Amino acid sequence: MRQSLQELAALYQNSLFAAAFSICKNTQxxxxxxxxxxxxxxxxxxxFEDEQxxxxxxxxxxxxxxxxxxxxxxxxxxVSIEDYMETLTFETPEAGNLFxxxxxxxxxxxxxxxxxxxxxxxxxEIAGILKLSESNVKTRLLRGRAMxxxxxxxxxxxxx
Amino acid sequence: MTNKERYKQAFSTLHSSRQFxxxxxxxxxxxxxxxxxxxxAAAVACAVVIGTGGxxxxxxxxxxQQKISMWLSGSQREVDVTENGENGYGxxxxxxxxxxxxxxxxxxxxxxxxxxxxTWMSADEVAACLSSSAGIDVDEDGRVWIYYYxxxxxxxxxxxxxxxxxxxxxxxDQTVHLEIKKDEDGRYSFAQKPILMENDxxxxxxxxxxxxxxxxxxYYGITDxx
Numbered sequence: 001m002r003q004s005l006q007e008l009a010a011l012y013q014n015s016l017f018a019a020a021f022s023i024c025k026n027t028q029x030x031x032x033x034x035x036x037x038x039x040x041x042x043x044x045x046x047x048f049e050d051e052q053x054x055x056x057x058x059x060x061x062x063x064x065x066x067x068x069x070x071x072x073x074x075x076x077x078x079v080s081i082e083d084y085m086e087t088l089t090f091e092t093p094e095a096g097n098l099f100x101x102x103x104x105x106x107x108x109x110x111x112x113x114x115x116x117x118x119x120x121x122x123x124x125e126i127a128g129i130l131k132l133s134e135s136n137v138k139t140r141l142l143r144g145r146a147m148x149x150x151x152x153x154x155x156x157x158x159x160x
Numbered sequence: 161m162t163n164k165e166r167y168k169q170a171f172s173t174l175h176s177s178r179q180f181x182x183x184x185x186x187x188x189x190x191x192x193x194x195x196x197x198x199x200x201a202a203a204v205a206c207a208v209v210i211g212t213g214g215x216x217x218x219x220x221x222x223x224x225q226q227k228i229s230m231w232l233s234g235s236q237r238e239v240d241v242t243e244n245g246e247n248g249y250g251x252x253x254x255x256x257x258x259x260x261x262x263x264x265x266x267x268x269x270x271x272x273x274x275x276x277x278x279t280w281m282s283a284d285e286v287a288a289c290l291s292s293s294a295g296i297d298v299d300e301d302g303r304v305w306i307y308y309y310x311x312x313x314x315x316x317x318x319x320x321x322x323x324x325x326x327x328x329x330x331x332x333d334q335t336v337h338l339e340i341k342k343d344e345d346g347r348y349s350f351a352q353k354p355i356l357m358e359n360d361x362x363x364x365x366x367x368x369x370x371x372x373x374x375x376x377x378x379y380y381g382i383t384d385x386x
Contacts, residue, residue, distance in 0.1 A: 014174070039187055092169070095166070096170070098170040
């Protein structure tokens with residue numbers, strides 16, 4: 001099956017932006033990633049099984065493209081995450097703390113944490129999207145959570 | 161509130177205000193631009209040729225790992241390949257002998273698959289890229305030569321009053337158009353464009369492949385180490 005780009009943009013634009021931003025930590029780069037991801041979807045001849053297959057594929061492409069951008073030598077001058085956070089409005093101070101703490105995590109923990117808590121993917125699904133083993137995803141999730149707990153203390157629960 | 165709810169609340173503040181291009185025409189335009197950029201990146205990988213003055217030997221610069229056949233200066237040559245980094249990172253150095261002199265050519269690059277994964281090009285892919293790129297050289301008599309696979313063409317008298325000339329060359333199923341220019345310092349550069357052949361069984365028409373233009377600049381004297 002295929003969905004129109006307009007449908008996909010309406011459904012997943014914010015979700016792709018959040019995933020890309022959690023890696024790039026830069027608005028313009030994250031927006032470039034979204035545009036490139038849509039171009040990739042337009043270009044691919046791939047047939048998808050269902051909407052969830054499309055969603056997972058879009059996230060995988062966006063994550064890969066975002067990682068590529070962070071490795072690019074001539075990456076644009078980025079605004080520091082602290083400066084960028086001052087432009088955002090958080091519902092609560094705790095939400096701001098959580099956002100800032102996640103952004104301080106190493107990239108490999110950050111993306112796993114994001115896919116688990118924001119996209120609500122299972123360990124198995126994250127392993128498929130990131131092409132990692134399940135045990136690797138579990139380890140990253142465990143370490144990422146531990147880092148969050150260490151900083152956020154009572155603002156973050158102990159997950160099983 | 162659960163951690164998932166906390167997390168979503170924190171990240172719900174992220175929104176993009178950019179108006180993304182989603183129409184077919186806009187997508188085609190962006191796609192063409194992307195393909196140009198990729199072709200240009202590959203061309204960069206193919207541009208460095210260094211004469212080593214006959215003193216260096218491949219074994220001294222990291223060890224010979226494999227031999228590959230490449231087209232260089234109109235001849236098919238066996239070259240020794242040295243990986244400059246791991247798995248193609250840092251590119252490759254190809255070392256060969258020409259007229260008793262040891263020469264090196266270096267290149268590398270990345271390819272991007274359908275899921276956006278970047279992969280460093282293998283030695284074979286870089287060698288194929290280098291082989292498919294034409295070359296330009298000036299001999300001791302001042303004659304200007306273009307090389308393309310096994311073809312060697314004297315273009316010395318083909319330049320117009322603006323110091324430009326063009327020609328179309330074919331090798332097997334590949335056809336390329338070359339625009340060669342001579343600058344004020346007497347150096348030569350050229351742009352190489354693939355030509356797509358549309359075969360309708362009765363006639364062939366040439367369609368310039370605008371989207372896959374690559375530009376290669378080669379300067380007079382470099383291949384001689386001068």
